[in-house]
Amino acid sequence: MLSYLHAYHAGNVADVQKHAALMLATTLMQAKSSPIAFFDTHAGSALYDLTGERALKTGEAAEGIQKVWVRRQALTNPDWVAMLNTLAALNGESATLIRYPGSPAWIQGRMRPDDRLTAFELHPAEQHSLSDWAKGRPNVRVRHEDGLNGLLASLPPSQPRLLVLMDPSYEIKSDYADVAQTLEQAWKKCRHGVYLVWYPILTSGLEQGLKDAVAGSALRKVWCSEIHRTQPPARGMTGSGLLVVNPPWGLDQRLNALLDDVSGDDGLAVRVQSRWLIPE
Numbered sequence: 001m002l003s004y005l006h007a008y009h010a011g012n013v014a015d016v017q018k019h020a021a022l023m024l025a026t027t028l029m030q031a032k033s034s035p036i037a038f039f040d041t042h043a044g045s046a047l048y049d050l051t052g053e054r055a056l057k058t059g060e061a062a063e064g065i066q067k068v069w070v071r072r073q074a075l076t077n078p079d080w081v082a083m084l085n086t087l088a089a090l091n092g093e094s095a096t097l098i099r100y101p102g103s104p105a106w107i108q109g110r111m112r113p114d115d116r117l118t119a120f121e122l123h124p125a126e127q128h129s130l131s132d133w134a135k136g137r138p139n140v141r142v143r144h145e146d147g148l149n150g151l152l153a154s155l156p157p158s159q160p161r162l163l164v165l166m167d168p169s170y171e172i173k174s175d176y177a178d179v180a181q182t183l184e185q186a187w188k189k190c191r192h193g194v195y196l197v198w199y200p201i202l203t204s205g206l207e208q209g210l211k212d213a214v215a216g217s218a219l220r221k222v223w224c225s226e227i228h229r230t231q232p233p234a235r236g237m238t239g240s241g242l243l244v245v246n247p248p249w250g251l252d253q254r255l256n257a258l259l260d261d262v263s264g265d266d267g268l269a270v271r272v273q274s275r276w277l278i279p280e
Helices: 013-029 053-058 065-070 078-091 103-108 124-134 147-154 175-189 207-215 251-261
Strands: 036-040 047-049 099-101 116-120 140-143 161-166 194-202 222-229 237-245 270-278
Touching (some): 078 251, 099 103, 124 140, 147 175, 175 194, 175 237, 207 222
Antiparallel strands (some): 194 237
16 A cells, blocks of 8 residues: 655654654664664655645644744753754744655764665655655665565664664554564564654554554563643544654653653643553
8 A cells, every 4th residue: 555645744743753752762872882773664755845735735744843843942952952953954944844854864864974774665756755865875775665574674784783763654454463563573683773663543542452462572671652632633643652662771751851841732732641561
């Protein structure tokens, strides 16, 4: 199924949570000098136009990253400052954001010379945009194939450390089981890796199957971070979550602090919940 285009959802509330966690995990891992292999299993396009027809059709960025951007002067936490500087490099001091980076661009902007990124994307149009962006970036490799299978075939990496982002659209119900199974298999191949798994929180409750499968697996040290809309819709997505396997020390408290900064009604209008899904 290749109908999903993230351009309709770029910069939404879920992206704020996901990319804040991704950048925080990167920062914490880079406290050590050894190289990191990054894998993005569902990379999408590297950059998105928030003034384009697709983004404006849903208006989701207006309730997400744009709410963060207008409050940027008050966000003095260094972890926010680092993210805001990345956005400023793309947009200057524009009153509203025009361009928003997808996860490959967030990662690539923080990579050191010995770090490497492998970005998987199946959708032909998204893969074309991703490949164009990757030109001239020798530490980025784009692969036009299924990201879950491609990840397993690539592990363990040659670099001593590993950071994986797994964030399919979950438009196919089997994605929940496939992600849980792939996560456990990947962990068995590279147990020291850090794995970030994003999932939507739905009125249907389908995401519970993913969490139950992970909780019943052989995995260890899995942190669960969720945001829930204070005024959820009657149908569809009411929030989003992240499972973090082997979270770097301090990620839990620092991620909670980031999300608390923007969770109020003048920000993302969400409640933040977190706990160990599988304790250390």
